[in-house]
Amino acid sequence: MSNFLAKAFGFDAQKHSVRTEIVAGVTTFLTMAYILAVNPSIFSNLPDMPNAPVFTATALAAIVGTLVMSIYAKKPFGLAPGMGLNAFFVFTVCLGMGYSWQLALTAILLEGILFIILSATKVREMIVDAIPNTMKNAIGAGIGLYIAFIGLQNAGLIVDNGSTLVTLGDLKSSTSILFIIGLFLTSVLVVLKVKGGILIGMLGTAIIGIPMGITKFTGVVAMPASISPIFCQFEWSQVLSWDMLAVVFTFLFIDMFDTIGTVVGVSVKSGMVDKDGHVDGISKILMADAVATTAGACFGTSTTTTYIESASGVAEGGRTGLTSFVIAICFAIALLFSPVFLAIPGAATGAVLVIVGVMMMSPIREIEWNDYSEAIPAFITAIMMPLSYSIAHGILLGMISYVLINAFSGKFKKISVTMWVLAVLFLLRYILM
Numbered sequence: 001m002s003n004f005l006a007k008a009f010g011f012d013a014q015k016h017s018v019r020t021e022i023v024a025g026v027t028t029f030l031t032m033a034y035i036l037a038v039n040p041s042i043f044s045n046l047p048d049m050p051n052a053p054v055f056t057a058t059a060l061a062a063i064v065g066t067l068v069m070s071i072y073a074k075k076p077f078g079l080a081p082g083m084g085l086n087a088f089f090v091f092t093v094c095l096g097m098g099y100s101w102q103l104a105l106t107a108i109l110l111e112g113i114l115f116i117i118l119s120a121t122k123v124r125e126m127i128v129d130a131i132p133n134t135m136k137n138a139i140g141a142g143i144g145l146y147i148a149f150i151g152l153q154n155a156g157l158i159v160d161n162g163s164t165l166v167t168l169g170d171l172k173s174s175t176s177i178l179f180i181i182g183l184f185l186t187s188v189l190v191v192l193k194v195k196g197g198i199l200i201g202m203l204g205t206a207i208i209g210i211p212m213g214i215t216k217f218t219g220v221v222a223m224p225a226s227i228s229p230i231f232c233q234f235e236w237s238q239v240l241s242w243d244m245l246a247v248v249f250t251f252l253f254i255d256m257f258d259t260i261g262t263v264v265g266v267s268v269k270s271g272m273v274d275k276d277g278h279v280d281g282i283s284k285i286l287m288a289d290a291v292a293t294t295a296g297a298c299f300g301t302s303t304t305t306t307y308i309e310s311a312s313g314v315a316e317g318g319r320t321g322l323t324s325f326v327i328a329i330c331f332a333i334a335l336l337f338s339p340v341f342l343a344i345p346g347a348a349t350g351a352v353l354v355i356v357g358v359m360m361m362s363p364i365r366e367i368e369w370n371d372y373s374e375a376i377p378a379f380i381t382a383i384m385m386p387l388s389y390s391i392a393h394g395i396l397l398g399m400i401s402y403v404l405i406n407a408f409s410g411k412f413k414k415i416s417v418t419m420w421v422l423a424v425l426f427l428l429r430y431i432l433m
Contacts, residue, residue: 009321010074016320021076024318025326028078030196031309032327034352035062035080036334037202037344039301041154042086046094049101052225055342057299059335060227065292065304066328069321072291073284076313076323077263079292080331082305083356084143084391085254087150089302092390093247102235105297107244109234111251112294112303118256119286130418134374135381135398137363139254142382142394144360149386151353154346155179175347178209182351190355195312198352203340205348214347219339230300242429250392255303259289262308308359373409377402396426 005011011021039058044051058081065079093104117123152158156175161167169176186201194200209215238244263285289306296304313323334341364382368374381398385391403423406414 005322009070009325011320011322016322017317018322020317021320021322022326024076024313024316024323026330027195027316028076028307028310028313028318028323029327029330030199031312032078032080032307033196033199033330033334034202034349034356035083036331037341038083038349038352039081039086040342041344041346041349042090042150043301045090046101050225050229052338052342053227053230054301055338056224056227056335057230057296057301059224059331060299061292061296061301061304062331063328064295064299065288066324066331068291069285069288069306070324070328071321073281073288074321075281075285075288076318076320077285077306077310078313078324078327079289079304079306081296081302082255082307083353084147084360085251085303085305086301087147088250088254088391091150092392096390097243097247099238099243099247100235101230102233103238103244104247104302105230105300106234106236106239107247108251108303109294109297110239110248111255112290112297114248114252115255115290115293116287118252119283119290130416130422132374132402132414132419134367134378135395135402137366138378138381138398139391139395141361141364141367142385142398143254143391144357145382146357146385146389146391146394147360148354148357151350151357153350154353155350156347157350174212174214175345178205178212178214178345178347179350181205181208182348183354186351186355198355201355202344202348202352205351206344209345209347214345215343217339217343221336222339224335224338227300232298233300234297242432246392246396246429250395251303253395254391255289255293255305256286259286259306262306262310373406373411373414376405396429399423400426 002011002013005013005018011018036055036058040051040054043049043054062078062080069075069077069079089101089104089108093099093107094101149158156169156173157171157179158166159169171177171180182201182205185204186198189197189201206215210217263282285306289304292304296302313327367378377398380401381394384397385394388394399419400423403415403419406412
């Protein structure tokens with residue numbers, strides 16, 4: 001058995017414990033299982049995209065991606081459709097740009113294929129090195145603000161206003177009250193570091209919503225819905241357009257840096273790096289992420305990425321692919337409980353989105369706020385995401401401003417050739433479109 005575990009998952013009986021790896025896998029699953037409810041909730045904003053198959057596709061993408069991470073990369077990381085990327089898919093590409101969800105899935109497929117190619121070459125390192133750390137940190141924080149804003153809207157706490165664009169909703173409505181209860185409950189659980197606190201808080205909020213008439217459970221166990229309505233539904237008509245280029249690049253950019261940031265951050269905290277700070281097996285980890293994204297597009301869901309919640313399992317002692325294998329098994333079991341996850345109302349998932357938004361804000365402390373050549377582009381990047389309702393606009397405008405501000409300030413050494421090229425392309429995008 002030890003021989004099998006070593007070959008399959010990189011398990012070393014002298015260093016690792018099967019029990020510890022299993023506990024770590026279950027712990028990570030509990031902390032990231034909220035995506036099974038949140039992802040279908042976000043996609044429900046697309047009236048022409050069937051909701052139930054999205055739940056199945058979400059679980060399948062998580063299963064396949066995590067299994068690849070487990071068996072190929074042999075690392076204890078869980079994968080699932082990424083927060084922020086799903087919002088970009090729905091609210092920017094489909095509802096903002098007016099493209100069909102089929103075309104958005106095509107962009108994700110292309111992004112996944114490009115990510116595979118980049119992960120197998122040195123181009124990935126070149127792109128990573130070209131982007132200033134300030135921009136990487138600002139993007140994470142901006143996505144956090146964007147996700148929280150969507151959560152507040154879904155809960156009815158922020159609504160339209162003809163004079164000021166947005167305003168506070170009716171705090172006396174049952175939906176707003178349930179959201180406030182859910183936010184308080186989930187916040188307390190997170191503060192107390194309860195394992196699976198986000199999932200427990202979301203489910204608890206949904207249960208509280210039953211007597212309020214907001215949550216309507218139709219069952220507990222059921223066979224998962226077929227993904228045939230969304231499986232491999234690709235559209236190639238606009239594949240050579242400027243907008244498609246921007247969409248593919250944005251998906252690729254966020255996916256790449258989100259994965260790198262997550263893996264490096266979790267690995268450093270757990271001591272899974274060498275003395276030079278290099279993560280062992282980083283190429284295989286990125287390849288697993290790329291393959292997962294490509295598979296997820298075929299299933300019919302947004303970009304699949306490595307989850308920061310993997311840190312919870314690593315903190316429990318998970319160090320090998322056996323941990324991620326357990327995560328995949330848990331997602332497979334969760335497939336049978338689709339009625340529970342699909343019944344969770346927007347007030348409950350909205351509270352989760354706010355909490356996740358808070359968690360994504362941590363990179364903002366790494367920005368050099370006293371250096372305005374760094375701070376201003378970072379601020380533009382972060383603030384334009386929620387205000388323009390687009391992750392893409394935040395990234396594009398932030399990178400353009402970074403190049404222009406530093407160039408006209410005489411700080412040419414800070415700007416790489418790649419950044420110059422990207423800034424010119426982004427400027428042309430706004431001028432010509």
